[in-house]
Amino acid sequence: MDSNQPYDILIKAATILTMDASNRIIPSGAVGIRDGIIVDLGPVERFAQSQARVTIDGSHQVLMPGLVNAHTHAAMTLFRGFADDIPLEPWLTRIWPLEMRFATAENVHKASTLAFVEMIRGGITTAADMYWQAEATTQAALITGLRLVNGIGLIDTVGNEGSRDKEEPVRRFIETYRNHSRIHPCVQVHSTYTVSQESLQIAHRLALEYHLPLITHASETRTEVQNLIHRTGMTPIGYLESLGMLHHGTVLVHCVHLQDDEIERLAQQEVAVIHCPESNLKLGSGIAPIPALLKKGVTLGLGTDGAASNNDLDLWGEMRTAALIHKGASEDPTVVTAMEVLYMATLGGAKALGLDNLIGSLEIGKRADLITVSLEGAHLIPQYDVISHLAYAAKSSDVRNVIIDGNLVLHEGSLLTADEERIKEEIKSLAMDVASFYPDYNPRLI
Numbered sequence: 001m002d003s004n005q006p007y008d009i010l011i012k013a014a015t016i017l018t019m020d021a022s023n024r025i026i027p028s029g030a031v032g033i034r035d036g037i038i039v040d041l042g043p044v045e046r047f048a049q050s051q052a053r054v055t056i057d058g059s060h061q062v063l064m065p066g067l068v069n070a071h072t073h074a075a076m077t078l079f080r081g082f083a084d085d086i087p088l089e090p091w092l093t094r095i096w097p098l099e100m101r102f103a104t105a106e107n108v109h110k111a112s113t114l115a116f117v118e119m120i121r122g123g124i125t126t127a128a129d130m131y132w133q134a135e136a137t138t139q140a141a142l143i144t145g146l147r148l149v150n151g152i153g154l155i156d157t158v159g160n161e162g163s164r165d166k167e168e169p170v171r172r173f174i175e176t177y178r179n180h181s182r183i184h185p186c187v188q189v190h191s192t193y194t195v196s197q198e199s200l201q202i203a204h205r206l207a208l209e210y211h212l213p214l215i216t217h218a219s220e221t222r223t224e225v226q227n228l229i230h231r232t233g234m235t236p237i238g239y240l241e242s243l244g245m246l247h248h249g250t251v252l253v254h255c256v257h258l259q260d261d262e263i264e265r266l267a268q269q270e271v272a273v274i275h276c277p278e279s280n281l282k283l284g285s286g287i288a289p290i291p292a293l294l295k296k297g298v299t300l301g302l303g304t305d306g307a308a309s310n311n312d313l314d315l316w317g318e319m320r321t322a323a324l325i326h327k328g329a330s331e332d333p334t335v336v337t338a339m340e341v342l343y344m345a346t347l348g349g350a351k352a353l354g355l356d357n358l359i360g361s362l363e364i365g366k367r368a369d370l371i372t373v374s375l376e377g378a379h380l381i382p383q384y385d386v387i388s389h390l391a392y393a394a395k396s397s398d399v400r401n402v403i404i405d406g407n408l409v410l411h412e413g414s415l416l417t418a419d420e421e422r423i424k425e426e427i428k429s430l431a432m433d434v435a436s437f438y439p440d441y442n443p444r445l446i
C-alpha cells in the first residue's frame with residue numbers, strides 16, 4: 001500500500017485511549033483510516049503533512065474503540081416500557097404473545113432500526129443480537145451502518161415447530177454472511193428451558209462445523225435453575241456441560257445463579273460470559289458473580305439485553321451500573337474497577353464474540369470502529385483520569401463521532417445513515433396497536 005496516499009479519514013483528538021495490550025493512552029494523537037482499516041496511529045505531530053479526504057477535529061475529545069453491546073434483542077424497542085416491574089417468567093409470558101403478533105419482518109426491521117440509531121448515538125459500534133426475523137435485523141444493521149453479530153435463534157417452545165427444518169435456515173444465514181465485513185454470523189439457541197436437547201445438539205454441531213460462537217441465555221434466574229434441576233437433575237451449566245457444549249467459543253448470557261464450582265469450570269473450559277446488570281436488576285433476577293468470574297479470568301462482555309427489560313440501550317449506564325452494583329453487593333469498592341468495566345464494554349466483548357482480532361481496541365491493522373467522546377460537559381469537569389470519566393461519568397450524549405468499518409456514521413452529532421425522525425414516528429404509530437393488544441392493559445400515555 002502506498003503510504004503517501006491520502007487517508008480516507010484522519011481523526012485528531014485530545015486523548016487516544018487504545019485499549020491495546022499495554023493500555024496505551026496517547027495525549028494529543030491522531031488515527032489514519034484507509035479502506036476500513038486503521039493504518040496509522042500516534043502523536044498528532046506525526047500527521048502534520050498528512051492528507052485526508054475527511055478530517056475530523058476531535059479537540060477536547062477522547063478517541064477510543066467503539067463500544068460492543070455483547071447481548072441485545074434490538075427489535076424489543078417496540079415493547080419498551082410495556083411490561084415493567086415483573087420477574088422474568090411472567091415477563092416472558094406477557095411478551096411472547098406480543099411477539100407472535102408483532103414480530104413481523106417489517107416491524108422487526110423498523111424497531112431494530114430505532115435500536116441501532118439509539119446505540120450508534122451512544123457510541124455502540126457492534127451489537128450481538130438474538131431475535132425473531134434475524135434477516136430483518138441484519139438489513140437494519142446494513143442500512144444504519146452498525147456491525148452486527150447475528151444468527152437464526154433456535155427456540156422450540158414458543159409458537160414454533162420443534163427442531164425439524166431448523167438447520168437449513170441457520171446454514172443459509174451463515175453462508176450468506178460468513179465473508180461479510182460487518183455482519184458476523186453466529187449460532188444461537190434461546191436457553192435450556194425453551195430448546196430441546198435435539199435442537200441444542202444441532203446448534204452445537206453447526207457452531208463447531210463453521211467455527212462460530214454459540215450463544216445462549218443461561219442461569220438467568222433462580223427459577224430457571226430450579227426448574228431444570230427438577231426436570232433433569234442438572235443446573236443449566238451442568239446440562240450444557242453434559243452435552244459437551246462448554247468450551248472456547250461458547251458464550252453464556254447472564255450467569256446470575258452459578259454455583260462456586262461452576263465458576264471454576266467456566267474458567268477452565270474458556271467459556272465467555274455476557275453480563276447484563278441492568279436487565280438482571282430490573283427483572284429482579286439477581287446479581288451475577290462478576291468479581292469471582294473476573295478473579296478466575298473468565299472473558300466477560302457487557303450487554304444491555306433488550307429495551308423491554310432495561311429500558312434503554314446505553315452501554316455507558318451499563319458500565320456504571322456494573323461497576324457500582326458489585327462494589328455495593330460485596331461491600332468492597334476495589335472489585336470491578338473502572339478499567340475492568342471499560343474493558344468489558346470494548347475488547348472483552350469483542351473477545352467473547354470471537355472478534356478481538358478485528359475490533360475492540362485501536363491498533364494498526366484492525367477494522368476502524370472508533371468513537372469520539374466530548375469532554376466538555378459540566379459533568380466531565382475537571383479531568384484527572386480519563387478512564388474514571390468514561391466509566392463513571394460519561395453519557396451517550398457526549399458521543400460526537402462514530403466510525404464503523406471505516407464509514408463515518410455519526411458526524412459531529414448528526415446521524416448520516418438513517419432518517420431518525422421518520423423511524424421514531426413509525427414506531428410511535430406501531431405502539432398504538434401494541435397498547436391495545438391486551439384488553440386489560442391501561443397505558444399511562446404521555
Ligand SMILES: CSC[C@H]1O[C@@H](n2cnc3c(O)ncnc32)[C@H](O)[C@@H]1O
Nearest residue numbers: 073095130131132153155190217306
Ligand atoms: C429467539 S428470539 C429471543 C427471545 O428472547 C426473549 N428474551 C428477551 N430478553 C430475555 C431474557 O432476559 N431472558 C430470556 N429471554 C429473553 C425475547 O423476548 C425473544 O422471545
Ligand SMILES: [Zn+2]
Nearest residue numbers: 217253305306
Ligand atoms: Zn437476552
